[in-house]
Amino acid sequence: MENLQHDYRLVEDSLGETMLSLVVAKGYLMRLLRNEPIAIYLHQHHADLLEELVSIMEAVSSDARHLERE
Numbered sequence: 001m002e003n004l005q006h007d008y009r010l011v012e013d014s015l016g017e018t019m020l021s022l023v024v025a026k027g028y029l030m031r032l033l034r035n036e037p038i039a040i041y042l043h044q045h046h047a048d049l050l051e052e053l054v055s056i057m058e059a060v061s062s063d064a065r066h067l068e069r070e
């Protein structure tokens with residue numbers, strides 16, 4: 001149980017930095033997807049990848065909002 005608590009504290013301590021990295025990456029992806037030629041290319045040639053990227057960005061947004069409430 002002591003090891004579990006130690007591991008939990010380590011994860012908790014690094015959570016803020018991890019979320020910051022994810023939010024920055026999400027912002028970069030959002031800028032890329034706002035670029036119409038890039039969005040069209042991804043939609044035409046890699047629709048499955050585009051769908052996954054959007055899903056990941058939504059999950060990051062949701063997690064970031066959840067952390068702000070805490």
